[in-house]
Amino acid sequence: GSSDRLGRALLQVTTSGSAWGAAWCSAGELARLILYLCSLPRRGAKDSGLTVVVDARKQLPAPALFCALRSAQSTSPGCIHTVLLLAEKELAAHRERLPGVQVETLGSLRALGRFVDSSQLPPELEGSFPYCHGEWVQFFQVSVSTQRAPTSPPCCWPRSCQVSPQVRPVPHLPPQDVAACIQRHQALMGRVLSDPQLLQLQREG
Template sequence: MQQDIRPLLAVDIIEQLHKQFALLSGGRGRDGAPIITFPEYSGFNELPDEDFVNVVTYLTSIPSLDAASIGFIIIIDRRRDKWSSVKASLARIAGAFPGNLQLVLVLRPSRFFQRAIADIGIRLHREDFKMKIVMLNSLSDLHGYVDKGQLTCELGGSLQYCHSQWLHHRTVSQSLHRVRVTVSQSLHRESESQ
């Protein structure tokens, strides 16, 4: 018996999406590339691989194929973190990101010692990650790559984004879609039987 393959839906991974370790706020790069943000998240290193893969796979499935084909811009905010967290984030993204990566922008740790370690670490490990990585010192550096209007207020931008509202809209629209598909299939089967 053939099993139906269906795409991952928000309701399937609602608990993982609630953690907010990765966000698709609707911002775009100058060329239209969708932006996925990895905000400060203290438990990022302890996230199960399945949670990471599910959320990132889901987020990369949302933009249109045209937008996704341009490549995603990743913004990793680790200003209050350590180099080890930056390195773990980059390694996880390099190893399991399911989409076309255009650019990875990293807001490096702001503490002097951690910033120095990050500078050395990125020079030593850049080739390991096999992606275009730009280390940024500040939000104003980030604004040189992405317009403020495409960034949320946490990143010094003006893009309005509420994660709980986004989740609500995604789950409601997907539930309505499921109902529509079910009704359509039922009507199709009914018309075939007549």
């Protein structure tokens, strides 16, 4: 997945969409999903906590989101380092407190750029990070099936740099489609691993 300017793993949450009103979309289920996503980064990145970008430009965050963030942080202290709330500045006076988490309210994508380079953001945030959720889900399922690891998240498959509470059924793929999916994923990872910021971080240790 992508990362912020300090190398922390990045998680994007979009607050618009009818899925937020779904019966399963409770604070408890969201907290379980967030904790699952926190377990995915490599150990070094995991220890530094996630940076969560909340895109609330079209709709204010549902109360369940902040409850879930508080619950996840309480269950696993330090799993979330920063929340970047992309919304109107007026929201700053009404945002909920998240103990132990740095919360920044950002009024524009330009302000977001102080924390996250555009190369690490998806097109929805006017970035160039190459990401296809459907292909990632397919590759992840193939990997899990190959390793026979029961790592299914509580309510939906995660998005590496973007999370939206939706249940997405994924059909069984024939072998040739699996091979093509793996090739596309390898090409995608090649582009990610050749990112200048990542190479600089590797050189700096």
